[in-house]
Amino acid sequence: MDNLALAYYRVSSKRQGDRWSLVAQQEAVQKVARQRSYSIALECQDVKSGSSMDRSGLRKILAEVETGQYNYLLVWRLNRLTRSLADFLKMTAICQDNDTQIVSLMEPAQEDAIGRLQQQIYVMFGEWQLGVLKDNQKMAYQQKMNEGKLLSSSVPLGYEYVAGQAKVVAAESQIVQYIYAEYSLGRLGYRKLAECIHQKFDYALTPNGVAKILRNRVYTGVLENQYGRQANLFPRIIEDRQFEHVQRIRQSRQVTKKHASNEFLQHKVVCPVCGGSLTPTHMIRGHRQYDYWYCARSACSGIRINEADLLAQLDAHLMTLIDNHLRERLLEEIRQRSVMKPMVSQMIDQTKLFQQFETGELSSEELAEQLAQAKVIKQRVTTNQIAQKQLELKVRGLLSKLDQTGTEGLLAGLDIDHIEINGLKQVTGLFIQPVPKINLFKLGDVDT
Template identity: 25%
Template sequence: MRAAIYIRVSTQEQALEGFSVPAQRHRAAAFCDSQGWSVMGIYADDGKSAKDTNRPELQRMLTDADDGLFDVIVVYKLDRLTRSVLDLYEILARIDKRGIKFKSVTEMYDTTTATGRLFITLVAALAQWERENLAERVYFGMEEMVRQGSRPGGTTCYGYDTISGEMRINEAQARIVRHIFDAYEATQGMRTIQQMLEAERVPPPNKHWSTTTINYMLRNPVYIGKLRWNLRKRGKGKTGAPIIVDGRHAPIISKEQFDRVQRLLDRRRTLPPVAATSDFAYSGILRCGHCGYAMSGTSRKYKSVRTKYYACVNRQKNFKCSMPYIREDVLEDAFMQ
């Protein structure tokens, strides 16, 4: 019989339970040898959770199963394959169509009978319960840390360093944070601030400065000595129920300035992003009549006379539109008519 060996380990499990990749490979290969089976392939997901099936080696194995490259799947334990009852059903149904069996080295399952399927489903349900219960305990533990004013881990916020578990102001970065707040309050838009930071080659918190990064900084209450947690669900957008409490770190921005900036951000939220700080009246609302792209404002000076124009972004950036530049006074006449 042709066998495929599937191996999975997460960092925590490898450290605490000894389910290392070599150990699983050795036990599974020895089991196949004892059964007289030929190992056709070994599929190993290192450092991957079993909460879902989005694992590259698992998906490769299931594709090979569809192609009929083996007759049985061998794992060290069922929870190496999955900790989700629904995922287990889907995997078993998929390999059943190809007549492929499933075997665990350390557990006795017979998926060819109703009783065997019930038993394996119960074991999978317990594994899923264990994973979800652990996640809840971790969540509540982190929540309690935040309520006590301690950071529950994660990336240190720009403007601070973490020293012995405490947030300490990084003066070089703190000057940049103050500069961003001052510039925005002085009615400079996020795009202008981004260009300024890039022109001055200020080291960014991520790969590069972006308006999203600047907006996040302007909205972050950590800079007034607060801790914010549960703002977003992992990969699922905002929760709508963030926890904000007093932290133990020193503030970089005064609460008065932070509140002024929040009111300014809220007021500008109702305007198109460019129109909020631009003197081009049609920025953010004008669209090209040829291709539908936005049109951005620009100006030219001739003998000290400044003339405003609007140009199609698709023409400027992609060279895929023939719409000519349009003077603002021409637009105003057309608008009034």
């Protein structure tokens, strides 16, 4: 069948039983499915926060998607699927692999790469917009940490997540131990180590991945983060002494290394001359430090671009993108979403009431009653108008905040594939996952 669909509904808690309760989501989705002649084969739902992928309904849906028989995954809004851009990217990848299109009722998008990108921007924007959510998440994490539970189901190499616990995976822990042992000898760097692991274990790790493993204290059985220190969540894989030894080697090597300024730019900025990726460096003049990205290849005639300039250009481009694709859309949505259609038709014309009283159609008692009712309705209309205004103000406030603070947060949150600059040090392209072939800055011009 060509129109086989799955549907997914979610509310974050039982209390959220308002307009967009599970039933309302289901009704809206089913209605659209009927209109478009989609046949819904399976509906799943969760009463759980969208900040984690650990949801039974979602797991079931994704498992179904992976059978490859479905054309559509229907949701009321994308944020029902997830609140996290990272998780959304994972889901998009699964759906793309299986030719399943994610269809959101409230965020219609084209059925192509640009449409998927558009969806991604919606999720990204939502994620950023609801900074509150992050705070909630932090509180939930704190709570979990206090209870001695794992924060997330994604655990580092060497472990697997089993029902809230981290368990050692023997084969993987051997890789970790090998990395520590070899690095301790002080002969190999991250890149060489990554190659060795590939040969010896047939396991792919980037040099950066190796570095991450070497600085992750979790392997000593201690988890430290902003929420505190927990010694009972991860079993030990590496002895303290070896870990400290490795840290000393890393530090001694780092002295000569360039500092990492904006990590999200690492390996992302493409040299317009040789096509390699640019390396960060800095220069100190007087009391000021200037950050640059430059091509370190000796065979390349090279380029050097000021980091602040690079970021400013990226920011300007992204702002334009948001302006062109999102700002109006968001405001329009608020207008549409507002429950508060002015109930003018229902408003009782007071003059008419007095006329009816004069002609004897209404008794004085009835008049009083009708006038009182009219007053209540009038108040209700005003309250609703105020609520809508407030909502609109809030969104406008958010947008203007974006205008003031810029897009740095958004940039760091994007899964950047690469950034193109030209010989004149102009940023000409931003390419992100999962559509690395589409230049975000040329969205309007691209035709697919």
